[in-house]
Amino acid sequence: MSAMNQFAIETPAPxxxxxAWLNVRQPxxxxxxxxxxxxxxxxxxxxxxxxxxxxxxxxxxxxxxSRNEVEVIGLHTVFEHHAAMGQVALEAFLHEYQIxxxxxxxxxxxxxxVPKTMAxxxxxxxxxxxxxxxxxxxRQHHFGMLExxxxxxxxxxxxxxxxxxxxxxxxxxxxxxxx
Amino acid sequence: MSAMNQFAIETPAPxxxxxAWLNVRQPxxxxxxxxxxxxxxxxxxxxxxxxxxxxxxxxxxxxxxSRNEVEVIGLHTVFEHHAAMGQVALEAFLHEYQIxxxxxxxxxxxxxxVPKTMAxxxxxxxxxxxxxxxxxxxRQHHFGMLExxxxxxxxxxxxxxxxxxxxxxxxxxxxxxxx
Amino acid sequence: MSAMNQFAIETPAPxxxxxAWLNVRQPxxxxxxxxxxxxxxxxxxxxxxxxxxxxxxxxxxxxxxSRNEVEVIGLHTVFEHHAAMGQVALEAFLHEYQIxxxxxxxxxxxxxxVPKTMAxxxxxxxxxxxxxxxxxxxRQHHFGMLExxxxxxxxxxxxxxxxxxxxxxxxxxxxxxxx
Amino acid sequence: MSAMNQFAIETPAPxxxxxAWLNVRQPxxxxxxxxxxxxxxxxxxxxxxxxxxxxxxxxxxxxxxSRNEVEVIGLHTVFEHHAAMGQVALEAFLHEYQIxxxxxxxxxxxxxxVPKTMAxxxxxxxxxxxxxxxxxxxRQHHFGMLExxxxxxxxxxxxxxxxxxxxxxxxxxxxxxxx
Numbered sequence: 009m010s011a012m013n014q015f016a017i018e019t020p021a022p023x024x025x026x027x028a029w030l031n032v033r034q035p036x037x038x039x040x041x042x043x044x045x046x047x048x049x050x051x052x053x054x055x056x057x058x059x060x061x062x063x064x065x066x067x068x069x070x071x072x073x074s075r076n077e078v079e080v081i082g083l084h085t086v087f088e089h090h091a092a093m094g095q096v097a098l099e100a101f102l103h104e105y106q107i108x109x110x111x112x113x114x115x116x117x118x119x120x121x122v123p124k125t126m127a128x129x130x131x132x133x134x135x136x137x138x139x140x141x142x143x144x145x146x147r148q149h150h151f152g153m154l155e156x157x158x159x160x161x162x163x164x165x166x167x168x169x170x171x172x173x174x175x176x177x178x179x180x181x182x183x184x185x186x187x
Numbered sequence: 188m189s190a191m192n193q194f195a196i197e198t199p200a201p202x203x204x205x206x207a208w209l210n211v212r213q214p215x216x217x218x219x220x221x222x223x224x225x226x227x228x229x230x231x232x233x234x235x236x237x238x239x240x241x242x243x244x245x246x247x248x249x250x251x252x253s254r255n256e257v258e259v260i261g262l263h264t265v266f267e268h269h270a271a272m273g274q275v276a277l278e279a280f281l282h283e284y285q286i287x288x289x290x291x292x293x294x295x296x297x298x299x300x301v302p303k304t305m306a307x308x309x310x311x312x313x314x315x316x317x318x319x320x321x322x323x324x325x326r327q328h329h330f331g332m333l334e335x336x337x338x339x340x341x342x343x344x345x346x347x348x349x350x351x352x353x354x355x356x357x358x359x360x361x362x363x364x365x366x
Numbered sequence: 367m368s369a370m371n372q373f374a375i376e377t378p379a380p381x382x383x384x385x386a387w388l389n390v391r392q393p394x395x396x397x398x399x400x401x402x403x404x405x406x407x408x409x410x411x412x413x414x415x416x417x418x419x420x421x422x423x424x425x426x427x428x429x430x431x432s433r434n435e436v437e438v439i440g441l442h443t444v445f446e447h448h449a450a451m452g453q454v455a456l457e458a459f460l461h462e463y464q465i466x467x468x469x470x471x472x473x474x475x476x477x478x479x480v481p482k483t484m485a486x487x488x489x490x491x492x493x494x495x496x497x498x499x500x501x502x503x504x505r506q507h508h509f510g511m512l513e514x515x516x517x518x519x520x521x522x523x524x525x526x527x528x529x530x531x532x533x534x535x536x537x538x539x540x541x542x543x544x545x
Numbered sequence: 546m547s548a549m550n551q552f553a554i555e556t557p558a559p560x561x562x563x564x565a566w567l568n569v570r571q572p573x574x575x576x577x578x579x580x581x582x583x584x585x586x587x588x589x590x591x592x593x594x595x596x597x598x599x600x601x602x603x604x605x606x607x608x609x610x611s612r613n614e615v616e617v618i619g620l621h622t623v624f625e626h627h628a629a630m631g632q633v634a635l636e637a638f639l640h641e642y643q644i645x646x647x648x649x650x651x652x653x654x655x656x657x658x659v660p661k662t663m664a665x666x667x668x669x670x671x672x673x674x675x676x677x678x679x680x681x682x683x684r685q686h687h688f689g690m691l692e693x694x695x696x697x698x699x700x701x702x703x704x705x706x707x708x709x710x711x712x713x714x715x716x717x718x719x720x721x722x723x724x
Contacts, residue, residue, distance in 0.1 A: 054283045092280070096271055097270070097272075104234065155609065157602075157606065161698065164698035164702045165701045167698075336423075336518035337430055339515040339517065340522035340525075343519035412634075412641045414641060417597075450636075454628045458630070459591055462593055
């Protein structure tokens with residue numbers, strides 16, 4: 009499969025640093041989501057490609073897979089126009105665009121425009137898509153748009169039960185003990 | 188031609204009541220635009236149909252017709268989520284969506300959520316499209332989406348020089364002295 | 367208005383040379399259509415841009431304007447793969463794509479691959495769009511795709527009653543006696 | 546995952562009955578493709594949904610997955626307008642639409658309009674999509690359009706190495722010896 013940004017999966021995935029959670033009863037964490045495949049969509053509510061492509065795709069993933077298997081999370085990573093994209097504005101946006109999946113507001117850095125989780129993952133902009141396997145390891149890190157066909161394939165690859173001792177994605181397998 | 192909202196053009200068109208103009212050197216007015224066809228797109232920056240359909244269509248009109256002939260104006264008619272759609276947020280939005288035509292911020296009412304120009308024209312929501320002829324008379328008032336083919340035809344109809352003493356649109360002509 | 371192929375309208379428009387008419391009770395002709403604006407869409411049933419763009423646009427025009435005002439005609443100008451696009455194949459195509467407006471099959475040349483009407487108008491390929499005014503004069507000749515907004519404007523411009531002695535399109539007027 | 550047509554995979558998949566192969570050096574067969582996932586797109590060249598949705602999706606699959614892993618095959622299952630969709634017409638169609646993957650022409654029945662492979666698989670119309678696993682077993686049989694996201698997921702699920710003795714798709718696993 010072409011055009012994927014493979015990420016070094018040895019690195020432990022940084023936990024989210026979140027100022028507030030929306031559309032949830034209680035805060036989520038990567039740790040608590042072990043056992044599910046997790047799709048994180050980093051976006052800004054005033055980023056055109058997020059609005060016209062990324063978030064509709066995220067909604068489609070949430071509608072296509074069982075939430076017992078795949079968790080879709082929006083991560084609001086504001087790195088520009090901060091005054092325009094505060095929590096009140098985001099809540100209005102989620103309401104108008106009928107986005108019902110959990111959304112985390114990335115914590116402000118205190119020292120610069122890029123918020124903490126965005127910095128920890130080295131994201132280059134929005135939209136950015138992160139895909140974690142059932143063991144909580146980061147398996148895809150993609151900046152920009154991704155075809156539905158490819159995203160569906162990547163998610164499904166992570167959903168499969170794998171033979172003990174192997175760890176495969178995109179046709180490459182490595183021998184590794186499961187977490 | 189089908190599906191048009193014909194408006195009583197006898198009524199003088201109310202002038203805009205504007206809190207601030209963006210993307211202009213100096214404020215505009217219907218009075219000062221006499222001689223041009225004027226397309227006004229009432230929108231809210233967090234209204235999905237405005238973002239995905241209305242504003243792209245307005246940009247297309249601005250790109251397709253000479254500005255000497257047709258003036259395209261956005262009118263930000265916020266009637267909900269006021270805290271999320273203030274001037275700072277709108278400026279960020281216009282920047283990100285690369286909207287370069289003049290945008291007027293409709294004046295708040297002081298007594299209710301619907302701003303003044305929106306109320307004066309009896310608009311039912313966003314997007315709403317107003318089309319004025321060269322004499323400053325309101326010739327179309329359309330709530331919702333309009334096909335490009337129909338909008339192009341309506342604008343062109345108003346651009347034509349008409350025989351003295353007649354006044355025609357959509358195949359209907361009325362005898363009337365020009366303003 | 368931008369991106370138009372203005373055509374020398376002094377030239378009398380050649381009459382269609384037609385092997386067969388489909389979707390009609392009796393043959394049509396430019397001469398008999400005087401008084402209407404006529405949109406002719408030259409296409410080939412196996413031309414992808416005709417199928418995905420041109421013919422859907424032609425259907426939209428037929429649905430948007432009154433047939434008393436605007437006549438939409440398909441012209442099947444086969445200049446390649448002749449064996450694949452005979453009359454039986456075309457009839458199946460029109461049925462499957464639910465094309466209900468009149469379609470003329472351009473007459474084969476006898477000496478080369480390009481059929482007669484296509485040659486008479488100097489068409490460079492398909493889709494090609496011809497637009498005739500109420501007096502039967504060719505006013506637009508466009509090879510390729512045209513935006514709905516522009517096509518709607520061009521048709522509407524030709525629909526307007528014009529002041530005696532003038533003849534205007536796209537902001538240019540010429541003094542000419544009407545036919 | 547929603548909206549899938551699960552098929553009884555116990556049934557041995559009927560081999561194709563093919564009048565002619567296009568875009569190949571030598572004929573293909575399900576038997577010879579063991580080891581690959583095989584996507585078969587049954588279509589008719591004059592079926593609008595095939596042309597606008599199905600075949601573009603098939604091209605996308607062929608471009609997204611390695612041909613060592615996934616074989617995409619078009620199956621021309623003409624059950625109406627036979628005179629319009631013969632081999633010469635199909636060859637012109639494949640050329641114009643730039644379809645480069647192998648295409649099989651389903652064998653005519655001799656007794657009715659539905660060709661042999663189409664009948665053997667009990668297809669209800671076009672487009673129909675068949676998906677075979679590496680062992681040559683039919684795993685999906687879908688009439689109509691399928692979302693890219695779901696098709697990508699289904700293909701990827703069949704690409705995974707599975708634990709010995711299990712056989713899983715769409716979250717359901719059955720115990721079965723591999724072929």
